[in-house]
Amino acid sequence: MRLGKIPKVTPSGLRINQSRLWETIHETCKWGAAHRWGEGPNDTGMARLTLNNEDARVRRWFADEVQKLGCTLAVDQMGNMFARQKGSLGSSRPMIAMGSHLDTQPRGGRYDGILGVVGALEVLRTMKESGFRTNYDVGIVNWTNEEGARFPKSMCSSCVWAGAIPIQAAWDLRDIQNNKVTLRSELERHGYLGDISCSHEAYPLGAHIELHIEQGPILEETGRSVGVVLGAQGYRWLKFTVTGKDAHTGTTPFSARKDPLLAASKMIVASNEIAKKHGxxxxxxxxxxxxxxxxxxxxxxVVFTLDIRHPDDAVVHAVEEECLRSFQAISTQDGKGVTLNWTVDTDSPAVKFHPDCTNSIKAAAEALVGKEGWMEMTSGAGHDSVYTSRHCPTAMIFVPCRDGVSHHPTEYCAPEDCALGAQVLLESVVNYDRALVERTEKQ
Amino acid sequence: MRLGKIPKVTPSGLRINQSRLWETIHETCKWGAAHRWGEGPNDTGMARLTLNNEDARVRRWFADEVQKLGCTLAVDQMGNMFARQKGSLGSSRPMIAMGSHLDTQPRGGRYDGILGVVGALEVLRTMKESGFRTNYDVGIVNWTNEEGARFPKSMCSSCVWAGAIPIQAAWDLRDIQNNKVTLRSELERHGYLGDISCSHEAYPLGAHIELHIEQGPILEETGRSVGVVLGAQGYRWLKFTVTGKDAHTGTTPFSARKDPLLAASKMIVASNEIAKKHGxxxxxxxxxxxxxxxxxxxxxxVVFTLDIRHPDDAVVHAVEEECLRSFQAISTQDGKGVTLNWTVDTDSPAVKFHPDCTNSIKAAAEALVGKEGWMEMTSGAGHDSVYTSRHCPTAMIFVPCRDGVSHHPTEYCAPEDCALGAQVLLESVVNYDRALVERTEKQ
Known part of the structure; x- marks a missing residue:
């Protein structure tokens, strides 16, 4: 595996502090560390579910750190946290944001989301200690409930910010383990029901650049250090309820059964075959x-979920339609049949990111690692950037993770790759900020 | 649906009290009533799991009732309850037992097991009030944990009694919802860890006749009132653990996955096809x-169970072997494969009941309902009689249940069918007792 390396001379002249970044990532992981897999101090995964006590603790830490840097901090009604550093022009233009999330999967790792927020903090720290100021305001966003693992709606709060769902629908989401608890009740409990509207109008962003681990094997397999992400796969999440009737397995012939688990098993097998056929x-x-x-x-x-993905929305829809036809046929196949109901819980169309952002990242990557060191990619997973891209120029930076593993306690991104990713993030922000000055001067 | 009817003249001259039997069944169901499905006072199912507080209550009730009839009561180290009425000969020969169970499935009904015990109590009450005495001792057994629903081993305590598993293995069974609780700890908590060994040697039975609802649709569909059960299907319960690796669904290509739920789904579908092929x-x-x-x-x-049944043990084994071969093939089929492990949790070979018992029941059925009213059957479900048959002449009596439904809150056996079943039980015991006198005199 090729490790990322920041060259001696950087375009901005600034240099990410690799060991400070690494230590900060793992310092914050004391809140929510879980699922130990090795003997080293950092050899655990994470279970920092949205707005649990550990998530509340890391939020307070984040607030403290950005305020130490002189940032202002705004919190909206979904608990999204916006840290903002004034630019030298004193412009009121919306900030150039570096955004990601601090919540994790229940059996997640130490980098997914966390690298994006802590890497952004390291960018601001590096700028601050060098006395470097951008022209326009820059800042960090910590988006609430990106994972959708506790409250079942992924990229939940960037979705509300983008106006894609009403805030009430997000507030009403229930903890999947305890249906007495809602997202709103947890926002209130921890003091994160902020006083500004969660909306791209109430808190607009000038741009959104997100550093993230790849969560797949492609960078590692091709020996690249940096992925410039040009867009994201479309995906839809469906939830199926298959209703049958309980009956004694020894005395009820197959012909008399309504067996929802047999039917669901056939549906899962069928969905896999249909997806394969469509690539x-x-x-x-x-x-x-x-x-x-x-x-x-x-x-x-039986209740089961189905997550369908493809870079082309038309293919996502074709797979879904074929699954629904197949599932309906299966529901009448065995014994006295079963009843099939479903809901679409998430619909995230395929996305193309903005060239102003992708060009800023490409220039940064090219300068730092050269032509052989980076590649263009499409994101397989959903990210908050998918929603921000609806209302501001957006793009993402990927760095490799070991064996392409994520959403798992052993998820790992080497210190060198974390640091190189943060350096690309820094240079991209600087590039974007400068290009913005140039475009503004031309007008 | 043809309802059972006790003829005006019975062979023994005794007559089951239908309304007393019906009222007693439902009186005892106040302990554990659950899952209401209708508006009538008895329109609920049951959730009287082995040795929960409700099961302990109905056990105390049973002990009181049999002692009121002058029975002695013995409790063994598995909590099996043996109520014994002395016969007129004063013989020390083991009693002719009417046995079944008072525990239920978590979403069970009011008749499975309960009819066998309460029907047996009604037999003793009917004999007592008429001053009728059998020659040899007769009695009732309430077997502990027949369902195996809370402590996962069905016919658990008749199995120990028969010497088929060591008592320690049964004592160590853990509550499937709370692994801190064992069967033994619950026996101790409720005072049902008796002082006699659980064994066919310590407490032998002379015969075992069990009245039970059919739990299938055959009697109802053929218009018969009584099934004379000549034996039981063989069955084996397996538990499979399929181990894969958690991974992100959006970024992990099928080729890189170890998906245990996809593999388990394929296994469930395959097991169904294999079983169908073998009938x-x-x-x-x-x-x-x-x-x-x-x-x-x-x-x-993923952990899943498999319950394989057929009247012929060779077919059960053939299905199992074919499933294991198929499952092993499936475990290498997709992506990077999964790991498959399994245990055999229950092995209940096919059983043929004893002609001394089946003949006593046939004679009773023939006299009560005539040739068109009864039929020979094989039990589809396991029963305690399967284990008693290893050590004493055993047989079973089936009565119809509505739509063949059991292990479900709406399980229903009409009052007339309950009473006719109890009358067949009474006459069978009387027949068996008389035949025993004749055989003994011949010796």
């Missing part, structure tokens, strides 16, 4: 049967 | 993935 992805991450199931009783109901 | 049954009642699953993460592990 798409279709995955079932959650399958639930009633708690009182037993070995000799046919279950009464 | 057998194979059913998955439980499937579990880790609690921290999420829509956009491939699960790390």
């Amino acid at each position: 798409a992805l279709a995955s079932t991450g959650i399958l639930k049967i009633p708690d009182n199931s037993s070995t000799n009783t046919v279950a009464s109901e | 057998a049954l194979a059913s998955t009642g439980i499937l579990k993935i880790p609690d921290n699953s999420s829509t956009n993460t491939v699960a790390s592990e």
